[in-house]
Amino acid sequence: MNNDKTLHSEINKVITLLKAKKSIIAFTGAGISTESGIPDFRGPQGVWKKYRPIELSEVLQDPESRALYWQRKIDMYPQMKNAVPNKGHLALFELYKKNFLQYVITQNIDGLHQRAGMPDDRVIELHGSNTYIACLDCRKRYEWEDILPLFEKQSTSPKCDECGGWLKPATISFGQAILEYETNEAERIASAADAIIVIGSSLQVYPAAGIPVTTKMNGGSVVIINMEPTGQDEIADCLLHGPAGDILQAIAEGVDERAILKKKREF
Numbered sequence: 001m002n003n004d005k006t007l008h009s010e011i012n013k014v015i016t017l018l019k020a021k022k023s024i025i026a027f028t029g030a031g032i033s034t035e036s037g038i039p040d041f042r043g044p045q046g047v048w049k050k051y052r053p054i055e056l057s058e059v060l061q062d063p064e065s066r067a068l069y070w071q072r073k074i075d076m077y078p079q080m081k082n083a084v085p086n087k088g089h090l091a092l093f094e095l096y097k098k099n100f101l102q103y104v105i106t107q108n109i110d111g112l113h114q115r116a117g118m119p120d121d122r123v124i125e126l127h128g129s130n131t132y133i134a135c136l137d138c139r140k141r142y143e144w145e146d147i148l149p150l151f152e153k154q155s156t157s158p159k160c161d162e163c164g165g166w167l168k169p170a171t172i173s174f175g176q177a178i179l180e181y182e183t184n185e186a187e188r189i190a191s192a193a194d195a196i197i198v199i200g201s202s203l204q205v206y207p208a209a210g211i212p213v214t215t216k217m218n219g220g221s222v223v224i225i226n227m228e229p230t231g232q233d234e235i236a237d238c239l240l241h242g243p244a245g246d247i248l249q250a251i252a253e254g255v256d257e258r259a260i261l262k263k264k265r266e267f
């Protein structure tokens with residue numbers, strides 16, 4: 001962790017850098033949501049250290065695995081439903097309102113950027129979302145509130161009323177293909193950005209770790225905010241090791257709203 005004086009001067013450096021940039025994006029990982037009580041699934045205390053992950057093929061083929069999969073999701077539902085955005089999410093929305101942020105690309109599935117105010121079309125969810133349910137075949141969207149009561153009425157997992165496909169929370173499961181549209185959008189946006197702020201990601205797992213590299217290779221600047229060192233610290237123009245919420249709040253307070261840039265629409 002930086003000491004206070006270093007952190008303060010690094011925050012000022014970020015503010016100066018952002019003021020000189022037009023197309024700014026953020027890339028967020030689990031570290032931004034831990035302050036909202038969302039566990040880091042892959043961390044040392046993560047869910048996957050306690051539970052064996054269930055592969056998509058098991059969800060599709062084995063009724064027992066399917067039931068277990070849904071039971072875990074239902075158990076985690078109240079925590080997800082009640083989670084509220086923290087000052088990190090709110091500061092990013094503040095930057096968006098002040099025209100210092102155009103997009104958020106996220107590895108998180110908690111929907112907290114949108115709950116903080118970010119419009120849906122400004123958030124690219126690389127791993128999908130736990131906040132709604134989708135048909136695995138036709139992608140029709142269902143809401144939790146409509147699906148949960150079905151589990152009390154019937155003993156089997158619900159199916160799509162449109163095509164008969166299996167329903168599942170709209171996240172990427174183990175063994176499930178990446179979301180092509182989201183992945184391509186993230187790549188496009190990261191290439192076009194002239195600055196990326198990475199928050200709460202260890203940047204150790206590809207393809208996610210490649211996103212700031214894409215911005216850097218296209219001439220953009222990289223800001224990294226994380227409690228611990230990351231896999232990409234050496235490419236950072238500004239590196240801040242500390243609590244994401246406080247740091248982002250200080251950055252958002254350090255800039256004044258600016259006029260909407262023409263480029264924002266083209267981005």
Ligand SMILES: [Zn+2]
Nearest residue numbers: 135138160163
């Ligand atoms: Zn369907």
